[in-house]
Amino acid sequence: xxxxxxxxxxxxxxxxxxxxxxxxxxxxxxxxxxxxxxxxxxxxxxxxxxxxxxxxxxxxxxxxxxxxxxxxxxxxxxxxxxxxxxxxxxxxxxxxxxxxxxxxxxxxxxxxxxxxxxxxxxxxxxxxxxxxxxxxxxxxxxxxxxxxxxxxxxxxxxxxxxxxxxxxxxxxxxxxxxxxxxxxxxxxxxxxxxxxxxxxxxxxxxxxxxxxxxxxxxxxxxxxxxxxxxxxxxxxxxxxxxxxxxxxxxxxxxxxxxxxxxxxxxxxxxxxxxxxxxxxxxxxxxx
Amino acid sequence: xxxxxxxxxxxxxxxxxxxxxxxxxxxxxxxxxxxxxxxxxxxxxxxxxxxxxxxxxxxxxxxxxxxxxxxxxxxxxxxxxxxxxxxxxxxxxxxxxxxxxxxxxxxxxxxxxxxxxxxxxxxxxxxxxxxxxxxxxxxxxxxxxxxxxxxxxxxxxxxxxxxxxxxxxxxxxxxxxxxxxxxxxxxxxxxxxxxxxxxxxxxxxxxxxxxxxxxxxxxxxxxxxxxxxxxxxxxxxxxxxxxxxxxxxxxxxxxxxxxxxxxxxxxxxxxxxxxxxxxxxxxxxxxxxxxxxxxxxxxxxxxxxxxxxxxxxxxxxxxxxxxxxxxxxxxxxxxxxx
Ligand SMILES: Nc1ncnc2c1ncn2[C@@H]1O[C@H](COP(=O)(O)OP(=O)(O)OP(=O)(O)O)[C@@H](O)[C@H]1O
Ligand SMILES: [Mg+2]
Numbered sequence: 001x002x003x004x005x006x007x008x009x010x011x012x013x014x015x016x017x018x019x020x021x022x023x024x025x026x027x028x029x030x031x032x033x034x035x036x037x038x039x040x041x042x043x044x045x046x047x048x049x050x051x052x053x054x055x056x057x058x059x060x061x062x063x064x065x066x067x068x069x070x071x072x073x074x075x076x077x078x079x080x081x082x083x084x085x086x087x088x089x090x091x092x093x094x095x096x097x098x099x100x101x102x103x104x105x106x107x108x109x110x111x112x113x114x115x116x117x118x119x120x121x122x123x124x125x126x127x128x129x130x131x132x133x134x135x136x137x138x139x140x141x142x143x144x145x146x147x148x149x150x151x152x153x154x155x156x157x158x159x160x161x162x163x164x165x166x167x168x169x170x171x172x173x174x175x176x177x178x179x180x181x182x183x184x185x186x187x188x189x190x191x192x193x194x195x196x197x198x199x200x201x202x203x204x205x206x207x208x209x210x211x212x213x214x215x216x217x218x219x220x221x222x223x224x225x226x227x228x229x230x231x232x233x234x235x236x237x238x239x240x241x242x243x244x245x246x247x248x249x250x251x252x253x254x255x256x257x258x259x260x261x262x263x264x265x266x267x268x269x270x271x272x273x274x275x276x277x278x279x280x281x282x283x284x285x286x287x
Numbered sequence: 288x289x290x291x292x293x294x295x296x297x298x299x300x301x302x303x304x305x306x307x308x309x310x311x312x313x314x315x316x317x318x319x320x321x322x323x324x325x326x327x328x329x330x331x332x333x334x335x336x337x338x339x340x341x342x343x344x345x346x347x348x349x350x351x352x353x354x355x356x357x358x359x360x361x362x363x364x365x366x367x368x369x370x371x372x373x374x375x376x377x378x379x380x381x382x383x384x385x386x387x388x389x390x391x392x393x394x395x396x397x398x399x400x401x402x403x404x405x406x407x408x409x410x411x412x413x414x415x416x417x418x419x420x421x422x423x424x425x426x427x428x429x430x431x432x433x434x435x436x437x438x439x440x441x442x443x444x445x446x447x448x449x450x451x452x453x454x455x456x457x458x459x460x461x462x463x464x465x466x467x468x469x470x471x472x473x474x475x476x477x478x479x480x481x482x483x484x485x486x487x488x489x490x491x492x493x494x495x496x497x498x499x500x501x502x503x504x505x506x507x508x509x510x511x512x513x514x515x516x517x518x519x520x521x522x523x524x525x526x527x528x529x530x531x532x533x534x535x536x537x538x539x540x541x542x543x544x545x546x547x548x549x550x551x552x553x554x555x556x557x558x559x560x561x562x563x564x565x566x567x568x569x570x571x572x573x574x575x576x577x578x579x580x581x582x583x584x585x586x587x588x589x590x591x592x593x594x595x596x597x598x599x600x601x602x603x604x605x606x607x608x609x610x611x612x613x614x615x616x617x618x619x620x621x622x623x624x625x
Contacts, residue, residue, distance in 0.1 A: 007404065015401050019387065026389045097385035101446070104348045105402045106374040277352045279301065279345070 012108045016115025020084070023091075024119035041076055041127040042134050048072050048200065049139060063231070066141045067238065070227045071199040073131040077124045078164060078193065078219060083186030084120025085113050085168030089175045093282065100282035110268050113172050114165055121161065143230055152246060153229035156253065160222035163257040166264040173264075173271030179283055199223055202238035214240075218256035221249050289362070291454050291487035292324040292347060297356035299342050299511075316342045318511040320356070324504075327484040329477065331502030332491040333601065335616040339511040340491035341380070344456050347489070348378045361453045374403065376454045379447035381462035384439040388432025392423065392442050395431050396449055403450045410449070417445040420475055421468070437464050444472060448479060455479075457490040461497065473501050493613055495602045507605055514608045519601055526599040526607060529554060530571045535593035536584065539565040546583055552576035557612045564592055568612070570603060 025033070052068060053060070093099040103109060135141035171186060178185075196206070196214040203214035214220050224241050228249075241249060275281055299317040317339045324330045332340045345351035347360050349369040358365045361375035386395045393414060400410035418424040421441040431439060440463060447455055457476070461469035480488055492498055498505045499519045506516040515522060539558060547556050552572040559566040571577060574596070584591060606612050611619075 011402065011404060015398055019390075019398060022390060022394075023387070096387050097383055098387065100350055100380075101378070101385065101399065102402070104350060104373055104376065104378055105399065106370070106404070107402050273352075276350070279351045281350050282345070 008106055009108050009111045012111040013115040016088075016112040017118040020088070020116040020119035021122075024123060037123050037127050038130050041073075041131045045069065045072060045131050045134065060140050063142075064238075065139075066135075066143070066231050067227055068200045069135045069139065069141050070132070070230060071197075071223050073128050073135070074223055074226050075190075075194060075197070075199045075219075076127050076131065077121070077161065078197075079187050079190035080120045080124035080127075081117055081161060081164040082168040082171055082190055084117035085165060086171035086175050086186050088113050088116035089172050094284060097282075097284065103281050109272065110169055110172075110265075113169060117165060117168055144232075147232050149229040149232075149246075152225065152250075156222060156225035156229060156250065159253055159257055160218075160226070163218050163222065163253070163260055166257070166260045169264045170260075170267045173268040176271050176275040176280060177278075179280065179285055193217060193219060196220070197223060198238060198240055202240045204239060216256070218253055218260060221253040221256065225249055225253060290323045290359070291326045291328070292322065292330075292358070292360050292489060294320050294322045294343075294347075294358040295356055296321060297343070297346065297358055298354045299339070299346060299351070300354045316511050317346075317353075320508075320511075320513055322506060322513065322516065324487060324489060326487055327480070329480045329488045329490070329501065329503045331498040331505040332489065332508055333493065333495070333498040333505050333605070334491075334508035335493055335613045337510075338508045340508060341458055342511075343508075344378065344380075344458050344489070344491060348376060348456055349373060375452060376456065377447045377450050377452040378456040378458070379443050379460055380458040381440060381443075381460045381464075383443075384436050385443060386431045386439060388430060390431060391428050392418070392431050392434070393427045395442065396446055399446050400449050405450065413449055413451075414445070417448055421445060421471065437468065440464060441468065441472075448475075453485065454487045454489070457488065459491055459493070461492075461494070473497065477501060493617075495600060495605070495613070499601045505601065507601075507608060509609050515604070522601060522604045523599045526570065526603055528573075529599070530574045530576070531597055531599050531603055532567075532569045532571065532577055532580075533593075533595045533597055534567045534569070534591060535561075535564050536567060537564060537590040537592070539567075539589065543587060543589065546587065547580060550576065550579050550583060553580065555606050555610065557606055557615055559612075559614065568603070568606070570607060 048068070052065060056062065056065075059065070089099070092102060102112065132141070132143070136143055168186070171189065175185065194200075196203070196210070196217050197219040198214060199219075203211050203220065206214060221241070224238075225246065228246055244252075297317055297320040298315070301314040301316055302311040303314055304311045320339075320343060322330075332343065334340055342351065346353050347358055347365060349365050349372055352366060360372050363371040363375075365372055387398075390398070393411075396414045396418075397407070397410055400414070401407070405413075415424065415427070418427055421444060423438060423441050423445070426434060426438065431442060434442065444457075444460055447457065460476070461472055464472065476488065476490070480486055490497075490502070502519065504516065504518050505522065507514045507522070538560065544556060544558055547553055547567070547569070553569060553576060554572060555570040557568045559568075569577075569580065571580075577594075581591065581594075602612060609616070
């Protein structure tokens with residue numbers, strides 16, 4: 001009985017992931033794929049490196065360099081996962097015009113959207129890996145593989161990805177209600193949160209009145225844990241969370257992630273109902 | 288007995304937001320719609336552009352919430368239990384090209400069948416059969432982006448039948464298809480219903496012939512209200528007492544038309560301008576009224592090119608109920624919108 005009741009969820013997720021992969025990997029030219037998933041993130045990292053070297057007069061040996069470099073690399077997940085999930089709303093509704101047919105099918109719609117994000121997650125993981133390898137090989141980013149806390153790394157990575165997916169779902173709900181100019185909203189939000197996540201500079205740099213955003217932003221804790229798990233205690237180069245132990249940060253991350261999961265569940269359902277009331281499930285704008 | 292589709296006082300109001308400051312305008316798209324559609328019925332909704340046909344289908348397929356009233360489809364309330372309705376229905380709207388262009392025809396259809404949990408081998412078998420019926424089987428492995436609009440629509444029609452729903456909704460399924468393809472699809476629709484008495488199909492159209500020849504029962508809908516609902520034969524029977532004539536005459540203008548309408552015994556006149564002549568359709572109280580019409584024409588120096596008496600059609604029923612033909616209403620709307 002339980003198995004059968006889970007079936008629609010598994011189906012929705014699995015097919016959506018398959019479809020998402022067909023769409024994302026539909027590169028007419030493998031060269032474009034390389035640009036998209038390798039050259040773009042690496043060049044973004046390179047810009048950061050140049051800025052860093054100008055500011056610090058090329059002090060790449062300082063532990064803070066690895067810290068910044070890794071924060072920036074893992075941040076790739078934020079944009080890709082949130083955009084992957086929320087963009088499916090626009091893509092299916094406006095571009096493929098299939099959203100109404102999916103919506104009236106026995107599909108669990110939020111699960112479907114989460115599935116659509118899987119492909120972007122895989123591409124993001126690939127970009128992150130390439131970026132880090134590039135840093136280790138050419139920029140002296142110091143990761144000692146024997147010192148890495150793998151358990152902490154994978155647990156934090158997993159929780160973080162779920163947390164990002166839930167944020168993506170909130171965004172997807174909002175996009176269902178917006179009819180015009182939704183371009184790149186996922187990237188825009190990811191970009192805005194970049195400043196409030198301690199990715200490349202500590203929250204202390206922010207004006208006091210805005211700092212709280214960084215403290216309620218689960219991404220802040222997620223990045224901190226990833227960095228600590230990879231480069232150890234030396235990673236506490238930013239003062240922000242240095243008084244907290246790994247376990248304390250993990251607990252905060254889990255608590256915030258659960259909170260976001262609950263919020264996104266309610267928020268998505270609320271948006272979906274409103275979209276259905278306003279007749280927005282199948283609107284087509286001529287963009 | 289319970290129905291495949293039953294609506295109670297269904298209403299839908301659209302709020303149309305203009306500028307930021309202006310109050311939203313309200314548009315009554317459906318008003319107190321009460322329909323009862325039996326299992327095994329092929330039911331047609333006939334009405335001009337903007338009548339509310341698509342709005343009704345959207346509500347019945349759980350895409351749109353009604354403003355008030357309720358609807359039961361395949362045994363469940365569309366507002367309270369949409370997730371119970373969805374596995375039992377499917378819908379196709381004509382005149383649009385939907386689908387994932389980068390997937391092949393087979394992949395598109397297969398994916399949708401899988402959302403409904405149809406075993407893959409059965410789905411593949413049905414896909415082949417249905418593509419054969421709509422004459423698309425030679426394109427099964429084409430990317431759907433390579434199909435013309437009409438061929439994509441055929442694929443979309445196949446998607447609707449593929450899941451073998453209890454209740455199938457077709458919103459203008461033959462819109463934009465050529466004559467041959469339309470006929471094949473109408474033929475298949477009829478056969479699909481006749482093959483299994485548990486199936487129910489609701490289609491909308493503004494083609495009179497489609498409603499007349501295809502449907503078991505027809506509801507005539509205009510400006511959100513159901514004006515009549517019966518079998519095409521019974522609807523036409525309403526006009527049995529009246530005489531219907533079709534005339535081709537030298538070009539008319541509006542003032543002439545009023546002259547005819549004021550003749551005693553003339554119930555309705557509709558007018559269509561053609562290249563170099565006019566077509567008049569007249570609903571008369573009885574046959575001998577035609578002589579007064581002919582007299583008025585001769586007096587007004589109008590030449591009669593052709594005169595025929597004919598059997599009533601659904602078109603006449605529509606004119607009788609609304610006062611205008613669907614064609615006239617749609618050309619009026621075109622003039623207003625330009
Ligand atoms: N999303 C919407 N927002 C505002 N008004 C709408 C919306 N959808 C439909 N309407 C209006 O509601 C009325 C009914 O529209 P509907 O699409 O149901 O008509 P229809 O019978 O399907 O017409 P057609 O034959 O042109 O498809 C029309 O006046 C239309 O302009
Ligand atoms: Mg319509």
